[in-house]
Amino acid sequence: xxxxxxxxxxxxxxxxYEFGDGLRDIQMAIYFALSSVAVWLVFQPFWVTLLxxxxxxYGRGAAWPGILxxxxxPLAVIGMLGLMNFVRKRWLWRESGMVKPARWIVPRxxxxxxxxxxxxxxxxxxxxxxxxxxxxxxxxxxxxxASGWSFAYTLISMGREIDLDRxxxxxxxxxxxxxxxxxxxxxxxxxxxxxxxxxxxxxxISGILTLRRAVDARTxxx
Amino acid sequence: MADEIKDLxxxxxxxxxxxxxxxxAVLSACESADFTYLLNTxxxxxxxxxxxxxxxxxxxxxKIVKRFKGKYPNTLCSCSSQGRRAFESYWKQYSAxxxxxxx
Numbered sequence: 218x219x220x221x222x223x224x225x226x227x228x229x230x231x232x233x234y235e236f237g238d239g240l241r242d243i244q245m246a247i248y249f250a251l252s253s254v255a256v257w258l259v260f261q262p263f264w265v266t267l268l269x270x271x272x273x274x275y276g277r278g279a280a281w282p283g284i285l286x287x288x289x290x291p292l293a294v295i296g297m298l299g300l301m302n303f304v305r306k307r308w309l310w311r312e313s314g315m316v317k318p319a320r321w322i323v324p325r326x327x328x329x330x331x332x333x334x335x336x337x338x339x340x341x342x343x344x345x346x347x348x349x350x351x352x353x354x355x356x357x358x359x360x361x362x363a364s365g366w367s368f369a370y371t372l373i374s375m376g377r378e379i380d381l382d383r384x385x386x387x388x389x390x391x392x393x394x395x396x397x398x399x400x401x402x403x404x405x406x407x408x409x410x411x412x413x414x415x416x417x418x419x420x421x422i423s424g425i426l427t428l429r430r431a432v433d434a435r436t437x438x439x
Numbered sequence: 440m441a442d443e444i445k446d447l448x449x450x451x452x453x454x455x456x457x458x459x460x461x462x463x464a465v466l467s468a469c470e471s472a473d474f475t476y477l478l479n480t481x482x483x484x485x486x487x488x489x490x491x492x493x494x495x496x497x498x499x500x501x502k503i504v505k506r507f508k509g510k511y512p513n514t515l516c517s518c519s520s521q522g523r524r525a526f527e528s529y530w531k532q533y534s535a536x537x538x539x540x541x542x
Contacts, residue, residue, distance in 0.1 A: 221537045224464045224530070227480060231468035234476075306508075314476025316469050 253413020365395020
């Protein structure tokens, strides 16, 4: 019961518990998808024209939808948190118990290094532009690519930290897809959309498959 | 005598007890866990778990919040910063000793 490996298993099981039902993956997928749609929408001429028309017709207050659209993703995340809590309390975790995860799943050096990856990517893009190797839009696309690398690194580190292989796979595929963005002739807004939807699809597939397994296990136990 | 063996005399006996070690391991890995989770992961009986939790709380290693969720009582346990330090130090000593014995 209390050999070093038993204690380590207890620690790992508890750290993994939060990610064992896939709801976290679905929450991240929703965040990525909605944020990318919001960024894409804000850069669309029809959206800017629509807001301009509304302001002209109904006054400044009509500009609020423009601001609210940027809040949809954070609000959805908060809503999802409430829903996750409800589903877990009432059903998924009712028998196995509730756990509030540690604030930092990965060591601080991983967080610092993920920021360094993002900044290094952007610095390289600016350098390459100054050398005349690439065009302006490369820097904007690099914003998404470097964000993808940074998130992929965090996900892979988390997978290794808590022994969850699915995060190694999602991180590797997501990092690769983010790299492709650099070489596609996309505008900033479309690159944002492709970036968010790619991560969203990857995470939602992982989340749904994990949730299905968790539901099957829960149903079998009833 | 190896340092690891000498350190054995300084080991935290409160945490060294197997059931309390399991409780501390679980609580050190999260922000908080409820009584049901601890019951399932440690495999202790309700009475035993309560007794061990009280001992750890008296030592200042864990914090216990008792509340009602609707009609049902809910006990939430979390590791205090003192408890986290004590567990980390214990775990270092214990791992070093286990490694020494394996050699």
